[in-house]
Amino acid sequence: MDLIEELVAQISDFLWTYLLSVLLIFTGLFLTIRLKFFQFRFFGHVLKxxxxxxxxxNKQKGxxxxxxxxTSALASTAGATNIVGVPVAISFGGPGALFWMWVVALIGMATKYAEIALGLKYREQNKEGEWVGGPQYYIKKALGWNKVAAMFAFFLMIEAIPSTMVQSNSISTQVEGAFGWPTWLTGGVITILVALIVFGGIKRIGKITDKLIPGMILIYISIALIVIFAHIDQLPHVFGxxxxxxxxxxxxAGGFAGAMIADALRWGIARGLYSNEAGVGTAPIAHAAAQTDHPTKQAMWGIFSVFVDTIIICTISGLTVLVTGAWQDVGPDNASNMINVALSTVFGDYFGGLFITIFLLFFVLTTTGVLVFYGEKQAEYLFNLKVSKGMRIVYIIAIYVGAIGGLQFVWQFLDLTLAFVVLANIFPLLFLNKEVKAITEDYIERIYKGKGGKPSIELFVHKK
Known part of the structure; x- marks a missing residue:
């Protein structure tokens, strides 16, 4: 078993360090140029x-x-990746890793915009009247690549199992350390709460995330900014x-082992890509259910989500650990605790740990609920609604098993299965660049410029 785990880890490391990073960056740059830097030229319009x-x-279809x-899509990216991922990147890549996270985010905006736009164009209604979509639909309908579409759906359906397990374990161990609660108790509470969320479908998930996510993000940013302003004299040095x-x-220096340029590049790119999930293909699954009358209208939320997730939240996390010196005080082996240490410089050890624990608890609930939704929608695509509801049970069981630390060898497959998901999505995105350009140009001419007229593209392809 150790040999298999080591082999899986080596393959995953190679794919994410070299192949996938290069592919995702190339795709982002290509789409940015193809769309004539849409995310920059129209950023003010996007915010508006x-x-x-x-x-x-609105009363549009959705x-x-x-x-x-x-907020449903953002729930699967914001949270642990921003709190833990950024300190890890800085710990191994140095302060320069934050710069490369920004670069990845700026070009990743185009990738996320493109996949959401395609997801909206090729969405359809299922037998229960819900709007469904995602890469599997545009891969099949636009390109006719049925096997690739099935590959995407299958690996994402499988990937959701270790993803939910890792999420529940991260919070159960955090709560155990902070409050002394046994993992089985925390696991039980989380499992019940997530079950209550996901059994309400996308409508309940949407109602919960739009209440919790904005508030949690604003609270986290506020607390972190207090710490940053308490050490504001360090900001010029940190940006330097x-x-x-x-x-x-x-x-x-201190607990920091030093870093080469390649380390800053590697860790900044890897954490940036992992943080905003641009190119992974999960965001279109949530956005396909939105009420809208044009793909670009909803796809602009993808640009905004990358901005919020990486440019704002990740930057705040990075500056917090840098201005306080926590990046030098805490070694790489304990990088996940770096934010706690940074907050303790202003609020004390107890509050720092308590705040992060509560923050992660709420984010794990929303993140896990969205992951379950993503997974069951793949089962619906591959099989039918009945099987998708059966997979929902599998995911809920996995949440509890992960919380108590069971089947840890399954976790080793997380990065590997996610790599196959990305590969199945990224090549179709490149092949469909003309469609994305046509969708964008139609929006600019008819809606942004107000010329009106009939759509120059077939905006929606759906079945009932």
Missing amino acids: NTVGKIFKK SITPFQAF LIFTHAFTPISA
């Missing part, structure tokens, strides 16, 4: 038509509001470190 219209009601679709060591090596 996303966060600027949160409270605007199961949930555009904002609920956005970020930009300098994105292109030059940095020597060891």
Whole structure:
């Protein structure tokens, strides 16, 4: 078993360090150029038509509001990856890793925009009247690559099992350390709460995420900003470190072992990609349920989500550990505790640990609920609604098993299965670049410029 785990780890490391990172960056750059830098030229318009219209009601086709679709998708990326992932990247890659996270986010906006736009164009209604979509639908309908579509759906359906297990284990062990609760108790509570969420379908998930996610993000940012402003004299020095060591090596200091340029590049890119999930193909699954009359209107939420997730939240996390010196005080082996240490410089050890525990608890609930939804929708695509509801039970059981630390060898397959998911999505995105361009141009001409007229593309392909 140890040999198998080591082999899986080596294959996963190779795929994510070299092949997938290069592919995702190339795709982001290619789509950015193909769309004539849409995410930059129209960023003000994006803000106006996303966060600027949160409270605007519409009666377009869809199961949930555009904002609920956005928060549902954001729930699967924001949280642990921002709190734990960023300190890990800095611990191994140095302050310069934050710069490369920004670069990845800026070009990743185009990738996420493209996959959501395609997901909306090729969505359909299932037998229960819910709108469903995602890479498996546009791969099959637009390209006719049935086997690739099935590959995406199968590996994402399987990947959701270790994903839910890792999520529940992260919070059960955190609660055990902070409050002394046994993992079986925390696991039981989490399992019941997630079950109550997912058995309500995407509509209940949307209603819960649009209440919890914005509040949790704002609270986290507020607490972190207090810490940053308490050490504001360090900001000029910190920004100097970020930009300098994105292109030059940095020597060891304190608990920090030092990093080469390649380390900053590797860890910044890897954590950036993992944080916002641009190119993974999961976001279109949630966004496909949104009430909208044009793919671009909803796809702009993808641009905004990458901005919030990486440019705002990850930056705040990075600056917090850098200005406090926690990145030098805490070694790589304990990097996941770096934010706690940073917060303790202002609020004390008890509050720092308590806040992070509570924050992660709520995020794990929403993240796990969305992961279960993603997984069961793949089962629905591959088989039928009855099988998808059966997979829902499998995921709920996996949540509890993961919380108590069971079947840890399954966790080793998380990165590997996710790699196959990305591969099945990224090549179709490149082949469908003309469709994405046509969708974007149709929106710019008819809606942004107000010329009106009939759509120049077939906007929706759906069945009942």
